Amino acid sequence: MQTKILDINEESLKLSKKLIEEGKLVAFPTETVYGLGASAFDDDAVKSIFAVKGRPADNPLISHVHKDFDISTLIDYDPPYAKRLREAFLPGPLTLVYRSEGKVSKYVSCGLNTLSIRVPSHAGAQEFLKYVNLPIVAPSANISKHISPVTSEHVFEDFNGKIPLILEGGQCNGGIESTVCDVTGDIPMILRAGLITREMIASVAGDCQIYQMKKGEKPRSPGMAYKHYSPSCRTAIFKSDEIEKAKALYLEEAERGNRPNILCEGNIAKLLSGYQVLNLGDTDEEMAANLYYLLHEGEKRAGIIIAIEPKKQDGIMAGVMNRLTRACQS
Ligand code: TXA
Ligand code: MG
Numbered sequence: 001m002q003t004k005i006l007d008i009n010e011e012s013l014k015l016s017k018k019l020i021e022e023g024k025l026v027a028f029p030t031e032t033v034y035g036l037g038a039s040a041f042d043d044d045a046v047k048s049i050f051a052v053k054g055r056p057a058d059n060p061l062i063s064h065v066h067k068d069f070d071i072s073t074l075i076d077y078d079p080p081y082a083k084r085l086r087e088a089f090l091p092g093p094l095t096l097v098y099r100s101e102g103k104v105s106k107y108v109s110c111g112l113n114t115l116s117i118r119v120p121s122h123a124g125a126q127e128f129l130k131y132v133n134l135p136i137v138a139p140s141a142n143i144s145k146h147i148s149p150v151t152s153e154h155v156f157e158d159f160n161g162k163i164p165l166i167l168e169g170g171q172c173n174g175g176i177e178s179t180v181c182d183v184t185g186d187i188p189m190i191l192r193a194g195l196i197t198r199e200m201i202a203s204v205a206g207d208c209q210i211y212q213m214k215k216g217e218k219p220r221s222p223g224m225a226y227k228h229y230s231p232s233c234r235t236a237i238f239k240s241d242e243i244e245k246a247k248a249l250y251l252e253e254a255e256r257g258n259r260p261n262i263l264c265e266g267n268i269a270k271l272l273s274g275y276q277v278l279n280l281g282d283t284d285e286e287m288a289a290n291l292y293y294l295l296h297e298g299e300k301r302a303g304i305i306i307a308i309e310p311k312k313q314d315g316i317m318a319g320v321m322n323r324l325t326r327a328c329q330s
Contacts, residue, residue, distance in 0.1 A: 001161055001162065001163070001164060002161070002164075003156060003159060003160050003161060003162070003163055003164065003165070003166060004164065004165050004166070005152050005156060005165075005166045005168050006165065006166075006167060006168060007167075007168050008124045008127055008128065008167050008168065008169065012165070012167060013127060013128065013131040014131075015165060016028075016128060016131070016132065016165060016167060017131055017132045019164055019165055020037065020038065020039050020045075020132050020134065020136070021039070021132075023038070023039070023042050023044050023045040023048070024038075024045070024163070024164050024165075025037065025038050025045070025048060025049060025052065025163045025164070026038075026128075026163070026164070026165045026166075026167065027141040027152075027155045027159065027163060027165070027166040027167065028124065028125055028128045028136075028138070028166075028167040028169065029122050029124045029125060029152075029167060029168070029169025029170065029172060030064075030120035030122045030125045030138075030169075030172065030174075031092070031093060031120055031121045031122040031125070031172060031173060031174045032093050032120070032172055032174040032175070032176060032177050032178050032194070032195070033140045033141070033148040033149055033150055033172055033174075033175075033176070033177055033292065034140070034141040034148075034149040034150070034151075034152065034154070034155045034166075034169075034172065035064065035120075035125075035136075035138030035139065035140065035141055036049060036052070036053065036138055036139055036140070036141035036155075036159070036163070037064070037128075037136040037137065037138040038136065038137055038138075039132075039134050039135075039136065039137075040061075040063045040104040040105060040108055040134065040135040040136065040137045041104055041105055041134065041135070042105060043105045043106070043107055046061070046105045046107040046108055046137055047107050049061065049137065049139060050107070052159065052162050052163065053139060053142070053143055053144045054143055054144040054145075055139060055144045056144070057110065058110050058111075059110065059139075060108065060109045060110045060112055060114075060116065061108050061109075061116075061137040061138070061139055062095050062116045062117070062118050062137065062138065062139070062178075062180075063104060063108065063115060063116065063117050063118070063135040063136065063137050064117075064118050064119070064120060064125070064129055064135065064136045064137070064138050065117060065118075065119055065129060065135050065136075066119070066126055066129035066130040066133070067090070067091050067119055067126060068130075069119075069129070069133075069135070071098075071117055073103070074098075074100060074103045074104065074115060074117060074135060075098035075099065075100045075103070075115060075117070076098070076099045076100050076101060077098065077099040077100075077184065078098065078183075079183055079186070081183070081188060081204075081205040081206065082096055082098070082183040082188075084204050084205060085181070085183070085188065085201065085204055085205060086119075088200075088204045089196050089200070089204075090119040090121075091119040091120060091121035091126065092119070092120075092121045092195075092196065093120075093121070093174050093177075093178040093179060093194055093195040093196055094118070094178055094179050094181060094194075094196040094201075095116050095117065095118040095178045095179065095180045095181065095192075096116065096117055096118075096181055096182075096183045097114050097115070097116045097180060097181065097182040097183060097184065097191065097221075098114060098115055098116075098117065098183060098184065099113060099114055099184045100113070100114055100115035101113050103115060104135060104137075105137075108137050114182070114184060116180060117135070118178055120178075122169060122172070124167060124168075124169035125169070128167060140177060141154075141155045141158070141159065141166075142154070142155075142158050143158045143159075145228055145229075145230055146158060146229075146230060146232075147229050147230065147231055147292050147295045147296055147299070147327065148176075148177060148229060148292050149292070149296075150171055150172040150175060150292045150293050150296075151170075151171050151172075151293070151296075152166050152167075152168045152169070154292075154296055171293065172289075173289055174195050174288065174289065175288045175289035175290060175291055175292055175293070176194055176195065176288050176291060176292070176319050176320060176323055177192065177194055178192075178194050178195070178196070179192060179193060179194030179195065179196040179197070179201075179319070180192035180194070180221055181196075181201060181208075182211070182220065187205070187207045187208065187209055188201055188205050188207070188208045188209070189208070189209040189210070189211050189220075190208060190209070190210045190211060191211050191220055191221035192221055192319075192322075193210075193318040193319035193322050194316075194319045195288060195316055195319065197315045197316060197318070197319075198210055198318075199315065228323075228326045228327070229292070229295070229323050229326050229327040230326075230327055230329075231295050231296075231298055231299035231305055231327065232299045233298065233299045233302055233303055233304060233305060234303065234304040234305070235304065235305045235306075235307065235327065235328040235330075236249060236304065236305075236306045236307070236328065237306075237307040237308075237309065237324070237325065237328035238306070238307070238308050238309065239308075239309055240268075240308060240309045240310060240311040242308070243268060243271070243308060246262060246264075246306050246308050247262075247272075247275070249306055250262055250275060250306055253303065253304050253306075258303035258304055259276075259301065259302050259303035259304070260276065260302060260303065260304050260305075260306055261276045261277065261278050261298050261301065261302035261304075261305055261306070262275055262276070262277050262278065262306045262307075262308065263277075263278040263280065263294060263295070263298060263305050263306070263307040263308070264277065264278075264279070264280065264307070264308040264310075265279075265280050265281070265282065265287060265308075265310045265311070266279055266280065266281050266282040266286075267282070267311075268308055276301075276302070278294040278297060278298050278305070279294075280294065280310065284312065284315060284316040284317050284320070285316065287310060287316075287317065287320050288316050288317075288319065288320050291320055291323060291324065292323075295327055305328075307324060307327075307328050309321065309324065309325075
């Protein structure tokens, strides 16, 4: 199969609709990462997402809809605070997990009695979703466990020859995946940290919990239990006050000819002249936007990525830290 990368226009939208209706997969941009899309109503298409990604069969998928889509047809329960969250943050990088049974293919939620729904703000994603006018399930468009894609090239590298079409939408400017927030109970509960923070959700809903997996318990969001976001090269990670240790490892690896690169925030990068550095930038937003792009760069040019944790770890940085530590997990 030849994999086309096409700009988003009438012709490519027409083709994408045809492909989706035939049960094929179409990768498309969002403001967070690229997604690998299929019709949420098509059993075989949904199953093929799991197959082509090598995704564990118990990891549910997010349904994506355009901003005018009537989600009442997809859910069983809609607490008043969920409406307020939608009004405040959607379209945008917030996925809400609703009580829902039997509304879409049974393969979407892997046996859970919930359905997660997201309304991306990326203009290209809106155009695509509007044109097909169906809920589109889409995990991040990477082979399972690999780094999430923030450019069409990243998608192409993982799926060349395996999917027919990638819609071109430039580099995703959010950089890490949406916040996943459960709205099945009385209080919203964050299952995956992202660009919409606990503070932002609490300010609208009155309160917000963060899910902590208890020992021996089945995770509420199965994806959080897996190793993820991993570059193909080796990795190491140090605390923000362990710069000297990171430098020592760098020199050791360089001595052996192993092409080390240090991934760190702008303030630390300034102290590392003469070292190969992957500079995350200075603000929370920059660091979120640059993380996956730099992990992709690192795996291309480095034998080992030596990460130094950013100092700030709350707000958006909670999501960045979650992805960074899991990328560097051994
Ligand atoms: O930003 C994003 O959310 C991107 C773009 C493409 O929209 N998508 C994405 O999908 O990150 P994926 O499949 O890579 O991650 C979805 C996460 C997983 O951790 C999964 O377990 C969780 O959301 N999830 C999906 N449906 C769920 C449900 N019904 N209940 C609990 N967790 C759910
Ligand atoms: Mg993913």
